[in-house]
Amino acid sequence: SAVISQKPSRDICQRGTSLTIQCQVDSQVTMMFWYRQQPGQSLTLIATANQGSEATYESGFVIDKFPISRPNLTFSTLTVSNMSPEDSSIYLCSVDSGWGGYTFGSGTRLTVV
Amino acid sequence: GESVGLHLPTLSVQEGDNSIINCAYSNSASDYFIWYKQESGKGPQFIIDIRSNMDKRQGQRVTVLLNKTVKHLSLQIAATQPGDSAVYFCAENMSTNAGKSTFGDGTTLTVKP
Numbered sequence: 001s002a003v004i005s006q007k008p009s010r011d012i013c014q015r016g017t018s019l020t021i022q023c024q025v026d027s028q029v030t031m032m033f034w035y036r037q038q039p040g041q042s043l044t045l046i047a048t049a050n051q052g053s054e055a056t057y058e059s060g061f062v063i064d065k066f067p068i069s070r071p072n073l074t075f076s077t078l079t080v081s082n083m084s085p086e087d088s089s090i091y092l093c094s095v096d097s098g099w100g101g102y103t104f105g106s107g108t109r110l111t112v113v
Numbered sequence: 114g115e116s117v118g119l120h121l122p123t124l125s126v127q128e129g130d131n132s133i134i135n136c137a138y139s140n141s142a143s144d145y146f147i148w149y150k151q152e153s154g155k156g157p158q159f160i161i162d163i164r165s166n167m168d169k170r171q172g173q174r175v176t177v178l179l180n181k182t183v184k185h186l187s188l189q190i191a192a193t194q195p196g197d198s199a200v201y202f203c204a205e206n207m208s209t210n211a212g213k214s215t216f217g218d219g220t221t222l223t224v225k226p
Contacts, residue, residue, distance in 0.1 A: 006156075031212050042202060042216040043157070058213075092156050096212060101147045104156030 001097040002027050006105030013083055013112050020079045021108045023093035028073035033102070034066070037090040046091075049076045083112045125223045132190040132224075136203035136217045141184060143205035147214065148177060148188045151200045160188070160201075190222075198224045 003026040013019050023032065034046040046066055047055040055068040069077045080087050090107045097103040126132050138146065144165040149157035163170045163177045163186075170177050176189040186203050200221050204214040 004156075033212055033214075042218050043214075044216070045213060048212060094156075097159060100162050101149070101159035102212065102214065103159070104149075106154070107156050109154075 001099060002029065002095050002103045004093060004095065004103060004105040006093055006108060008108055009106060010109040011111070013110065015084050015112055017083055018079055018081045019083065019108075019110060020077050021091050021093075023076050023078075023105055025074045025095055029095040030073070031096065032070065032076045033094045034068065034076075034078045035092045035094065035104075037092060037107070039089070043092065046078070080110065083110075085112045088112045122218065123221045123223065125225060126193050128193060128195060128224055128226050130193055132188075132193045132197070132222060134188045134190075134201050134220045134222065136186040136188075136220075138184050138186060138203065138205040138215075138217065140205060140207070140215070141181075142207055143215075144208050145206040146177070146179060146186055147204045147206070148175075148186075149202045149204060149216075150197075151202065151219075153199075157202060193222075193224050195224045195226055198222055 005024045032049045035043040036046050037043045045058050046061045047057045049055045049068045049070040051070045051073050067079045088111050090109050092104050092107045094102045094104045147162045148160040150160050151157045161172045161175050161177050163179050168179050174191045178187045200219045202219045203217040206214050
């Protein structure tokens, strides 16, 4: 199955700043998915990123706040813009494993102060 | 073994006992279901999946049961070990909406030695 390298693994950021999270996959994949996991809670899909087209955002998430890039079939970035403490979460990327379920990166633990 | 109710956030079992983790899903159109295990500081890890044309599927020490009538999913872990301690999530998917997983709230399993 695919192996995902996600970074940074954690960061502490000042409110009002932005953080870009990177996901690198060791194989070409059509779709990459970005999730948010708020403290002690489940995962919520932010958006689906396809190479060569704009990301598709879920209800409650907008491009201005979470711009996504997908320059090729192995890489994607998610930016958390103009951060506030409410953005403190774990952010995860995932891809279709190809044989069952989805493979997730190890996550980026973001704390906004 | 110990069985939780329809959904409880925590489950504590003795090492060697069987564990049963339950999940209620929401969308009757969902046709693909996945159980994930998430250890502290890591992303969710695929355990087992089941499609809606089945009501039971077995893996190594794990069994998933699907009851479409009441939209209920369960994960059974045989001979639970300390390494099974983690948060367990169920996720529902629709084939027509590939990749867009809706995650349940999660159950924290603690295995006492």
